[in-house]
Amino acid sequence: QLQLQESGPGLVKPSETLSLKCTVFGASISSANYHWAWIRQPPGKGLEWIGTVYFSGSTYYNPSLKSRVSISVDTSKNQLSLDLSSVNAGETGIYYCASAPAGRHWFDPWGQGVPVTVSS
């Protein structure tokens, strides 16, 4: 059974880089059967797609974040990574990783999410 678990610092200073990891259990992150994504949710607000990485290595980012975001895969650790630079307080929220069946465009399953606060 595929499961995902996010991890990372809960507090990041404004203008610094937010770095998160997502460990995949139950499947190889290099499997051709899945794509991997990051999605975030500010407190009390809706969901915002951050970006997706395909098993081929191709990456797709939210145009509003594209200049500051990087998503990568570490096959040795079976982990997905997110780096978001120059963060501000408005980027406080829950960050989720999720998988999508290859060739499909829905996210299932999701990790439980990791809370991140951007504050000095």
Next chain:
Amino acid sequence: EIVMTQSPVTLSVSPGDTATLSCRASQNIYSNLVWYQQRPGQAPRLLIYGASTRATGLPARFSGSGSGTEFTLTISSLQSEDFAIYYCQQYTNWPRTWTFGQGTKVEIK
């Protein structure tokens, strides 16, 4: 950029009744529409994909319909665990992007 608009923002429904949620796309998205449920303190959960296909194990009281720009999620015989926030999501092939609606909260009347 495709914008997804959900209505209403909040829906008050009595247990046992039917809830009808709407999602509108600003452009034709064919059947590339997904519905998720998010309970308080939990991650979103896949309900419906391809506009009308139920996820594995989802009760039949959940149904999705629509295509093009207008979509509906219907929940019949509402049970206590169904009171949650529901999000629609679309996928665009070019540029390759995924977009969520702002959500509809289904609350107990």
